[in-house]
Amino acid sequence: IxxxxxxxxxxxxxxQFVNHGHVTVNGKRVNIPSYRVKPGxxxxxxxxxxxxxxxxxxxxxxxxDTPDYIQVDGKGxxxxxxxxxxLAEVPYPVKMEPNLxxxxxxx
Numbered sequence: 001i002x003x004x005x006x007x008x009x010x011x012x013x014x015x016q017f018v019n020h021g022h023v024t025v026n027g028k029r030v031n032i033p034s035y036r037v038k039p040g041x042x043x044x045x046x047x048x049x050x051x052x053x054x055x056x057x058x059x060x061x062x063x064x065d066t067p068d069y070i071q072v073d074g075k076g077x078x079x080x081x082x083x084x085x086x087l088a089e090v091p092y093p094v095k096m097e098p099n100l101x102x103x104x105x106x107x
Contacts, residue, residue, distance in 0.1 A: 005079035044078035
């Protein structure tokens with residue numbers, strides 16, 4: 001969510017950003033990058049982390065769009081997770097065929 005909301009420039013930066021405690025979920029500090037958010041959860045950049053060059057550059061970048069399943073408040077640097085994304089909404093670097101993955105692990 002931190003990466004998709006454009007708070008940081010890369011997924012690797014997002015993991016480190018969360019790991020270092022720069023993010024809150026529903027007002028509580030989170031430092032686990034794999035933390036599972038639920039629909040309606042609000043993910044925010046902590047007040048003291050909002051002026052970091054990394055964040056300011058990522059927010060100003062027009063390189064990528066935010067997906068429909070996240071509502072972003074650019075001024076408050078917060079994002080609300082609206083719903084789980086559909087499979088077609090998740091970008092993969094290669095063509096994904098889930099049935100082949102299931103078939104592989106089933107045998």
